[in-house]
Amino acid sequence: MKITKCIYCGSEEITEKVKIYADSSHNIPLRAVFENDKKSFFSHEKPEYLYADMCNSCGSVIRFYAENPHSNWITGEY
Numbered sequence: 001m002k003i004t005k006c007i008y009c010g011s012e013e014i015t016e017k018v019k020i021y022a023d024s025s026h027n028i029p030l031r032a033v034f035e036n037d038k039k040s041f042f043s044h045e046k047p048e049y050l051y052a053d054m055c056n057s058c059g060s061v062i063r064f065y066a067e068n069p070h071s072n073w074i075t076g077e078y
């Protein structure tokens, strides 16, 4: 179900698919990682870039998501 109204302030002004970066030079998109089905020494996990839908009125993140869903996300403590 698509969320069309901010759950925090009620605004319907929402910008979709905002790119989120992990650095100030916009080179490194924020990623979630999942287990690589074809595990190798160099790549036992793969990244999925994250996007956000954000409220234009209060700045809240309405939704945080990856475009491709997976069931084998890497979880746990850093």
Ligand SMILES: [Zn+2]
Residues within 6 Å of the ligand: 006, 007, 008, 009, 010, 011, 055, 056, 057, 058, 059, 060
């Ligand atoms: Zn809002």
